[in-house]
Amino acid sequence: MVGKGDGQNVSNVAVPNDALIASGSGGQAMISNSAPLLGFRVLEFAGIGPGPFCGMLLADLGATVVRVDRAIDGDKKDDRELQERYLSDVMGRSKLSIDLNLKDPASRGVLEELIAKSDVLLEGYRPGVMERLELGPLDVEKINPTMIYARMTGWGQSGPLSARAGHDMNYISLAGILSMIGPFEAEPVIPLNLVGDFGGGGMFMAFSIAAALAGRASEERFMVIDTAMFEGAATLASMIFGMRSNGSWIDERDSNLLDGGAPFYSIYRCKDGGYVGVGALEPQFYATLIDRLGQSENELFSKQYDKATWPAMRSAFSEIFLGQNRSYFEELLGDIDACTFGVFTPSEAIDHPHSRFRGSFSEVGGVSQPSPGPIFNATRPSVPGLPPYPGRDREKIMEIFQIQR
Numbered sequence: 001m002v003g004k005g006d007g008q009n010v011s012n013v014a015v016p017n018d019a020l021i022a023s024g025s026g027g028q029a030m031i032s033n034s035a036p037l038l039g040f041r042v043l044e045f046a047g048i049g050p051g052p053f054c055g056m057l058l059a060d061l062g063a064t065v066v067r068v069d070r071a072i073d074g075d076k077k078d079d080r081e082l083q084e085r086y087l088s089d090v091m092g093r094s095k096l097s098i099d100l101n102l103k104d105p106a107s108r109g110v111l112e113e114l115i116a117k118s119d120v121l122l123e124g125y126r127p128g129v130m131e132r133l134e135l136g137p138l139d140v141e142k143i144n145p146t147m148i149y150a151r152m153t154g155w156g157q158s159g160p161l162s163a164r165a166g167h168d169m170n171y172i173s174l175a176g177i178l179s180m181i182g183p184f185e186a187e188p189v190i191p192l193n194l195v196g197d198f199g200g201g202g203m204f205m206a207f208s209i210a211a212a213l214a215g216r217a218s219e220e221r222f223m224v225i226d227t228a229m230f231e232g233a234a235t236l237a238s239m240i241f242g243m244r245s246n247g248s249w250i251d252e253r254d255s256n257l258l259d260g261g262a263p264f265y266s267i268y269r270c271k272d273g274g275y276v277g278v279g280a281l282e283p284q285f286y287a288t289l290i291d292r293l294g295q296s297e298n299e300l301f302s303k304q305y306d307k308a309t310w311p312a313m314r315s316a317f318s319e320i321f322l323g324q325n326r327s328y329f330e331e332l333l334g335d336i337d338a339c340t341f342g343v344f345t346p347s348e349a350i351d352h353p354h355s356r357f358r359g360s361f362s363e364v365g366g367v368s369q370p371s372p373g374p375i376f377n378a379t380r381p382s383v384p385g386l387p388p389y390p391g392r393d394r395e396k397i398m399e400i401f402q403i404q405r
């Protein structure tokens with residue numbers, strides 16, 4: 001299985017961004033344990049949320065991801081100023097950008113060359129947009145008969161809702177998920193935009209693209225992937241759908257094992273206003289927790305899975321945790337399997353000794369962000385390259401794709 005970039009010596013070894021440039025020497029692709037997608041080329045049509053996230057995951061693992069942007073309006077600022085302005089575009093890291101007006105026939109030549117020489121096309125417009133641009137699957141197949149054409153939408157390419165605008169919370173609602181999160185008899189809680197956009201969307205799509213690339217080993221053919229965020233989100237809830245069917249989950253918030261209904265899988269406030277998350281599901285870990293809290297003899301904690309005891313158990317836990325600061329419990333429970341930890345802010349997560357030990361976060365252009373991952377053969381993928389501003393890499397892209405002007 002080879003990528004369209006295999007004749008290029010392209011690396012995602014990051015800052016400075018020049019490391020992303022092909023040498024043009026026609027050398028062999030570099031093989032790296034931590035960059036399994038090295039040599040594959042992805043053409044990403046700029047969008048929001050899940051598409052860019054999917055592109056980031058692919059770039060993190062070594063793919064050459066070219067983002068097709070709209071040109072920046074107004075006066076061109078100098079490159080340094082523009083680069084600084086885009087440093088916070090974490091999902092753009094390690095990508096290259098070309099600006100093209102997709103509605104201008106003059107862009108067509110370059111666009112077709114990029115399509116012909118890429119392995120994956122990634123788009124997140126409303127259904128019909130690519131077709132109107134004459135870039136739909138039927139058009140692209142004529143240019144590149146082995147393209148993996150990956151489409152990201154909230155509702156999918158078909159069905160009564162497919163043309164409707166929407167956002168994460170709308171999609172995860174149709175997955176049945178939004179109704180499940182939050183306090184009993186209060187409004188559902190928005191789980192940021194992580195479940196639809198990034199879990200059910202970007203991650204699901206990246207997985208499906210990797211699967212399609214792997215499938216090329218047996219057959220190279222044109223492939224259209226229709227990723228619907230609501231379906232990806234529902235897939236994340238597969239286990240819960242199973243539990244519903246056997247009666248171990250009810251359609252009522254805050255009433256189940258993993259939705260805050262169980263007092264031994266809940267969050268408690270401490271004296272200083274910090275929180276701890278108690279996740280002591282298994283009897284042995286629960287027993288360890290109760291023991292270290294000095295409550296082994298307390299009847300209120302004696303019947304872990306007896307629902308009738310849960311209200312009193314919750315009150316007792318609340319009182320204990322309110323009695324001391326968060327750091328007290330972190331120290332008390334830090335060296336045992338009590339499945340209980342502080343609820344960390346992003347800054348605390350970045351500074352935690354464990355994440356520091358593993359290099360879980362990196363600083364790129366002064367912006368703290370999750371490091372590329374996962375770790376392959378004990379090697380973490382390279383530190384990312386700086387995210388591009390629109391049009392930053394036009395020249396480099398022309399060189400890598402060997403496009404004549």
Ligand SMILES: CC(C)(COP(=O)(O)OP(=O)(O)OC[C@H]1O[C@@H](n2cnc3c(N)ncnc32)[C@H](O)[C@@H]1OP(=O)(O)O)[C@@H](O)C(=O)NCCC(=O)NCCSC(=O)C(=O)O
Nearest residue numbers: 049069070100101102103124125126153154165166167168
């Ligand atoms: C997000 C959207 C609702 C935004 O709707 P719209 O602003 O109406 O955008 P559309 O995708 O419908 O259309 C984009 C239009 O821009 C045009 N277009 C795009 N790029 C270019 C360039 N480079 N040059 C010229 N024209 C361009 C394209 O041809 C379309 O034109 P015309 O054809 O002339 O219209 C929709 O894109 C969408 O449903 N996408 C799929 C699902 C999705 O991504 N949802 C948001 C997830 S993020 C999220 O939930 C969150 O962050 O929260």
